[in-house]
Amino acid sequence: MPDSETWTLLRLVRWTTGYFQDHGIESARSEAEILLAHCLGVRRIDLYLNHDKPLTEAELGNFKTLIKRRISREPLAYITGSREFWSLLLAVGPSVLIPRPETECLVEAVLPVLDDPAGKPKRVLDLGTGSGAITIALAHEHPEHRYVAMDRSPAALAIARQNARTHRVDHCINWFCGSWDAALAPDGPRFDLIVSNPPYIRSGDMAALQPEIRLHEPLAALDADQDGLLCLRRIIVSAHDYLRPGGLLALEIGCDQADAVRSIADDVGCYASVRVIKDYSGLDRVFLAHSS
Template sequence: MAADELWTIKRVLDWTSGYLERKGDEHPRLSAEWLLANVTGLSRVELYVNFDKPLEAGELSAMHAAIERRAAGEPLQYVTGEMPFRHIVLKCERGVLIPRPETEILVDAALEGVDAAAEKREKPEDAEKNVRVLEVGTGTGCIALSIASERPGTHVTATDLSERAVALALRNREALGLEDAVDVIECDLASGVDPELMGTFSVLVSNPPYIPTRVLREEVPAEVADFEPELALDGGDDGLDVFRRLLELAPRALEPGGMLAVELFEGALERAAALAREQGGWSRAEVREDLTHRPRILVAVREV
């Protein structure tokens, strides 16, 4: 891509698609669109109605750098620095787990718990009480910020062990104007949460590290294993190390009738549901599938 040549949007798209395909990108055209949209400030649709528009020298230089990062296997979301999730757009950066489309199903489950709790607050004496949600392992803040933006009046307390993740979640919170609706705390599980709030949460939601160590080492694509933080991926021998701790936390954190919603490794969900039933105190514990019909979410509801 020589800077002294005329590089139109169409030419850059075509060249980038071919180059990334040769480098092994599974979706080279999509990658090319994302990268070019990020560099030019145009939407992916706008790219196609501006095919003849030439790139400026600065845009061409930025595109070249982005292409090389993507060709080296770096995830698109890290290269562009953002991604859409449900109804919001989030900043992304290396060192913090990239939100996945399947996690949107986890938000749906959590919102069910929020709505059920809101219905119980229709009594006059309870009307002014906000529904409270606790999220453990917030990462970019995708779950907490989605819940707060889609259910105004809900208050979310989000925690993460990673200083970098907390800083990013705070920036995303500020960009979305949700400072009054979401608290972000750096701590292990809920150790930094106000003890007076324990027992008041209607929903405990988490997308914890859940990939079994062997699977992470042997089966996870390099694009994930080489770039995303191991802290947010490795779930121990069976993928349930953090889940077991969440299961211990849940009875203390949740109000009667509260919901635990956790995303887990597809091969570990039945065992997770069995652990919840063995613990007791749950009126139900069920496994839900994602859009590809793979086991994805454990939803358990506390007895009243």
């Protein structure tokens, strides 16, 4: 970064945009704006309302540090410490997967289960909650229901609980640390809805992922063995033991896994009304099945 001229906000946005483009960063302009606004503690629009404002040496130094982190392909969400999901700003960090827009399709798909105004409070289980994105989105829409969120990572649960407190839904969520259904009793109260965004990437495909994902996000939340079905299979095989008759199992899946998960569900023989919903890009993304 040249030091010969005064660095105003607009000049710095333009320079950073070009620098990010040269280093293969997608959405370079918006990322430059988000990173600078985060560094200065202002809104993105303020960068343009005060476009000719010069930065102090301390501000420039701090921003240079953030630029170096982004060029090393650290995800923007980890640098800023947050990501928006379902119009809710969630805290994120290296112990949790960064929420993706396509996971909002999973939330949309299950909301009708919770929309019954005349029914009694329903019980919802989120397996592998991570940042809590799915459960918190559902609880934000329907705080009258009762939610159980599980994750095997204590660090992930700490972030999820923080997010739930931020959005004032912690009172309707119970948190458990365990791997999938390990903390559940088959003879306990059954759930109306089980939802999960489990790992579903094939081990052989991990090396081809973007460096932001491969080098920084938790691999345990992504890698699902050689066929990509390890976690999906376990959930589908066991979920009917915890669902009430007619209860819904909803899973995010890989775009090429629809036939495989249908086959697993057919082999279990305890599900009906199996269907797959596409995401905003027209790709298979959400698997739905009712317990028979």
